[in-house]
Amino acid sequence: MRQRSILVRPGAVGISGLLLPFLLTACSSSGAGSADRLGTPSGSLPSAASTATANTSPPGSPAPKEGAQALEGNEAVTAYQSWWDVQVDVLGRSNSDGTPLRQYATGAAFTETVISLTQLHDSKLVMIGRPVTSPVLKSLDQRANPPTATIDDCLDVSGWHQADAGTKKIRDPQPRLSRYPATVVVKKYGNRWLVAEFTREEGKTC
Template identity: 35%
Template sequence: MDRLGSRPQTSAAPSAAETTQRPPQPAVPDSGAKGAAAHQVLARYTSWWEARITAFANTSKSGVGIGLFSTGQALSDSLANVYRLREAGMVMQGRPRSDARVVALDLDATPQTATVEDCLDVREWHQADARTKQIRDPKQRLSRYMVTATARHTDQGWLITELKPETERTC
């Protein structure tokens, strides 16, 4: 499926362990008002991840770009992670892969809200020593897992408000 659930997925076949996941939620329609809003949510979610990747990869970046796309727990946790990485003398190398889709959208709520489910694949995203660039991943590291993000519409557009890793759900 594409990010809105309307095309076949092109990822590799799941392993036996990955087939025990609970069924994915249906995606929001790809057309009409909900489709347009869902595309906006996914654009913000993708931009938020790009800002995080940039901040986590560079010890001189403040992470301020993350605040353009998030608020609340999503913003505070992201900035705390930037700080923790820097304090440990670490950066992130590579990129995570995302297969996000909007699974819920309430345009009648005040503020409007959305839920994004994402299969986050971090096999190519590694913790590394900031000075030597040597990879220093934790020994017990998950490589693919589901995350659920919530977003709300504000006068600044859609902002990511929360990100919940669901490490018990493989994808």
């Protein structure tokens, strides 16, 4: 079941119950895909990958591998990775107002990160470390208004933690799902791709 990455306020459960969209509380009934089987996250986001074979992309077609349309798809994936870079920066600072996010996100994706930022500030927390993405361009629809790209990702947040803003002591909710699949919708406004939707796969690992 897919579920939008909506944040839940800690309320009566206290800071330990803070659930950021990217630090999910979940248990896996098997060892497959669990955090202890992950490699050490790299310090930088990996390069984008494309999956399709077509050279043109009518509506609903897979992402192209060659030509101008492939370049458009790569730009969409690069915009998604840049969105993560700015989130790491914004959520890692207790004095950030989230303004840089407007250059990389819109709609639900923008709103949800701002909610995360507000709740971190309210709880005197920041994010430390960084996630690792594995984006794959799934489809590109340049006839849509606005042009739209869909990206599949396996997000590894095992190296990205909630921490006390002052002491930097890790304050992750427990248990948490540290690796999960997600579907991303990126839309082009003018000459700029913006992340519009980030939807995680509830109860799954990858």
